[in-house]
Amino acid sequence: SAVISQKPSRDICQRGTSLTIQCQVDSQVTMMFWYRQQPGQSLTLIATANQGSEATYESGFVIDKFPISRPNLTFSTLTVSNMSPEDSSIYLCSVRSGADQPQHFGDGTRLSIL
Amino acid sequence: GQQLNQSPQSMFIQEGEDVSMNCTSSSIFNTWLWYKQDPGEGPVLLIALYKAGELTSNGRLTAQFGITRKDSFLNISASIPSDVGIYFCAGQRGKTSYDKVIFGPGTSLSVIP
Numbered sequence: 602s603a604v605i606s607q608k609p610s611r612d613i614c615q616r617g618t619s620l621t622i623q624c625q626v627d628s629q630v631t632m633m634f635w636y637r638q639q640p641g642q643s644l645t646l647i648a649t650a651n652q653g654s655e656a657t658y659e660s661g662f663v664i665d666k667f668p669i670s671r672p673n674l675t676f677s678t679l680t681v682s683n684m685s686p687e688d689s690s691i692y693l694c695s696v697r698s699g700a701d702q703p704q705h706f707g708d709g710t711r712l713s714i715l
Numbered sequence: 716g717q718q719l720n721q722s723p724q725s726m727f728i729q730e731g732e733d734v735s736m737n738c739t740s741s742s743i744f745n746t747w748l749w750y751k752q753d754p755g756e757g758p759v760l761l762i763a764l765y766k767a768g769e770l771t772s773n774g775r776l777t778a779q780f781g782i783t784r785k786d787s788f789l790n791i792s793a794s795i796p797s798d799v800g801i802y803f804c805a806g807q808r809g810k811t812s813y814d815k816v817i818f819g820p821g822t823s824l825s826v827i828p
Binding site: 631634642645646649693700 | 746748757759760763803811814815816818819820
């Protein structure tokens, strides 16, 4: 399966600031996804980021708060904007190499907002 | 919306015991996935199931795709301390790029040496 690298692995940020999380994959993948995992919870899909099209956001997530870029088939970024303590979570990048293939995950970015 | 339920929510077992956990839904899924998440890491895919009734093994792990397509089971035989973690089931309704993967709430497994 693809090797998925996320940067940073963790960060502590001040409220009101923004942080951009990077996801790099060692092979070309058509589908990339961004998830949020709040402490002790399951994974919630934020958006789907397929190359060549605008990201598709799930209910409760908006582009102004979580802008996403997908410049090529191996890279994506998620920005968490104007952060508040409620944004403290693990943010996970996930990829699927084809529509009928299972999803694989990076190790996540652990974000704490003070 | 689509929801997955996992049981039990948590389990404490003795090393060497077998473990069973399941995942149910009110909707039909055409793909079932089982992941394990260790602290500080992302979920790792254990087993993927694509056909109703399918039984697939990966070492000491065995998973089954329920006949009704509304459930799946994961069994771990002869548990060891490194089996500790959170096990998530996930379902996907179709096999197109529009079909999202839905995650269950997880089963937390603790193994007592």
